[in-house]
Amino acid sequence: MNAPGPGGVVDARGLRCPIPVLRLAKAAAGAADGAEIEVWATDPAAEPDIRAWARMRGHTFLGAAPLEATKHDDDGDHRAAVVVKVRVSRST
Amino acid sequence: MLLEAAGHAPWHPAAREAFSGLVDQGWADPRRLSAEGRRARLLLEAARESLAAGLGARTDEVRLTASHTQSLHAAVRGVVRGRRRSGATVLASAVERAAVLAAGRFAGELETVAVDAFGRVDAAAMAARLAGQGSTGQEAAGQGGVALAALQHANGEVGTVQPVEEVGAAARDAGVPLLVDAGSSLGHVPAPSTWDLLAANPGDWGGPSGVGVLAVRPRVRWSPDWPEDEDEWFPGGVSVPAAFAAAAALDAALADRRESEVRRRRQVARIRARVAAEVPDVDVVGDPEDRLPHVVTFSCLYVDGEALTSALDREGFAVASGSACTSGAEEPSHVLAAMGALTHGNVRLALHRSVTDEDVERFCDVLPGVVARVRDLLGAQGL
Structure with a gap:
């Protein structure tokens, strides 16, 4: 996973479906065309749901990967986290 | 029902x-x-x-x-x-x-x-x-x-x-x-x-x-x-x-399988059409034609599956859901995930042989309002 694009990061770790997608949608609503947004999530539904959201809303799903250990914070939440990346499209 | x-x-x-x-x-x-x-x-x-x-x-x-x-x-x-x-x-x-x-x-x-x-x-x-x-x-x-x-x-x-x-x-x-x-x-x-x-x-x-x-x-x-x-x-x-x-x-x-199949196929087609037309941001899943006559599944964007099934239950409709947020399951439905369908806000119906056309219409009448209310609770308007 490369550095996040201008759209930034949505940290949805510890949140259950559909909140991660909802946070992403709010971030995407304020982002420019072509902006890339990363979502950090621990909910196993986040990746398939973000993929489906991108398809339904005409955005581009860029991929998903395990979140690097260095990005874990110290709140004791050690569930496997993923980083899911999308590119926002304003044309659709 | x-x-x-x-x-x-x-x-x-x-x-x-x-x-x-x-x-x-x-x-x-x-x-x-x-x-x-x-x-x-x-x-x-x-x-x-x-x-x-x-x-x-x-x-x-x-x-x-x-x-x-x-x-x-x-x-x-x-x-x-x-x-x-x-x-x-x-x-x-x-x-x-x-x-x-x-x-x-x-x-x-x-x-x-x-x-x-x-x-x-x-x-x-x-x-x-x-x-x-x-x-x-x-x-x-x-x-x-x-x-x-x-x-x-x-x-x-x-x-x-x-x-x-x-x-x-x-x-x-x-x-x-x-x-x-x-x-x-x-x-x-x-x-x-x-x-x-x-x-x-x-x-x-x-x-x-x-x-x-x-x-x-x-x-x-x-x-x-x-x-x-x-x-x-x-x-x-x-x-x-x-x-x-x-x-x-x-x-x-x-x-009387054939009669029952024809009736339920018509009811399922009706539900699929009305849900797609009347509920915004919905993913109606599965093959539209080559399918079981009695099963309907759809997922609503920005909807908590548990809140939706509970709200429908209060309206008198017992439905199932493949969403992880329902029934305390950690993992979402492996079927929905494998096909790239939305796993949250999922509703699954399997119509038994006694379900009537009136039941189907009542469900379709009630559903859009219930989805809108559950979405409002999450602050998902306008997204």
Whole structure:
């Protein structure tokens, strides 16, 4: 996973479906065309749901990967986290 | 109003009648040589014969089990052990019932084949793997020999019918037995004709729970990986009244199956059309045409599945959901995830034979408002 694009990061770790997608949608609503947004999530539904959201809303799903250990914070939440990346499209 | 009858439909009146009669006639142990035991045995044989006719199997191929899950577990475990010299791989579609996938991981090495956006398995990839060419990806366990192939007749969560004939031909050419899970289809559509092991679920067609059916072709090599018993497939035998009631229910369901199919197909098409037209941001999933007549599934964007099922329950509609946020499951539906469908805000209906057109209209009338209210609670307006 490369550095996040201008759209930034949505940290949805510890949140259950559909909140991660909802946070992403709010971030995407304020982002420019072509902006890339990363979502950090621990909910196993986040990746398939973000993929489906991108398809339904005409955005581009860029991929998903395990979140690097260095990005874990110290709140004791050690569930496997993923980083899911999308590119926002304003044309659709 | 019950709109989620999958695996647990209300009992068909014929099942109730048969069961009541058998409480007096069929309570004894069918293994005993007493008059009561012999009577129970005759009734059990009659049930097997009748179920065999409904499945398109021979009576001696039909085994009675304690549940659909037990049928699937035993089919996978028995064949994997019996064919251990041929390989340990259980090759299954990614959208098989969880019991098949779990048994595959438990007894052998599970390898899944991807599905398309309708949830239909990639038959060419499954056939190629059976022919020994190349991996199917997903949960691949290397290139070991295939002990068993598993493909459902139709998917019970999204309704899509699977290419059983095509995969069955490839399995036959490769000399690999095919397990067909007809647990969501038998009693609703004609039975599949291509199988080596066929599992069907009486609870789904209006029979009692506590009984399952597994038909096994005599050519299938298998061996129990459990202790031996007089009933070698299903130690301990089954409830005779439940088996008899299951057979009576299937008989009755097949007697007017076509009418029931036409009616429910129309109701499902109506629900799919109204949901797509009247609920914003909804993903209506599964093949629109080549599908089970009674199953409808859709997912609503920005909706909490638990809140939605609870709200519908308060309106008097019992529905199911494949969302992880429902029923405390950690993982979302593996079927929805495999097909790339939205897993949250999911609603799954399985219409039993008594659902009326008015019921369907009432549900469709109420749904858009309920979805809007649940979305408002999450602050999802305008997204």
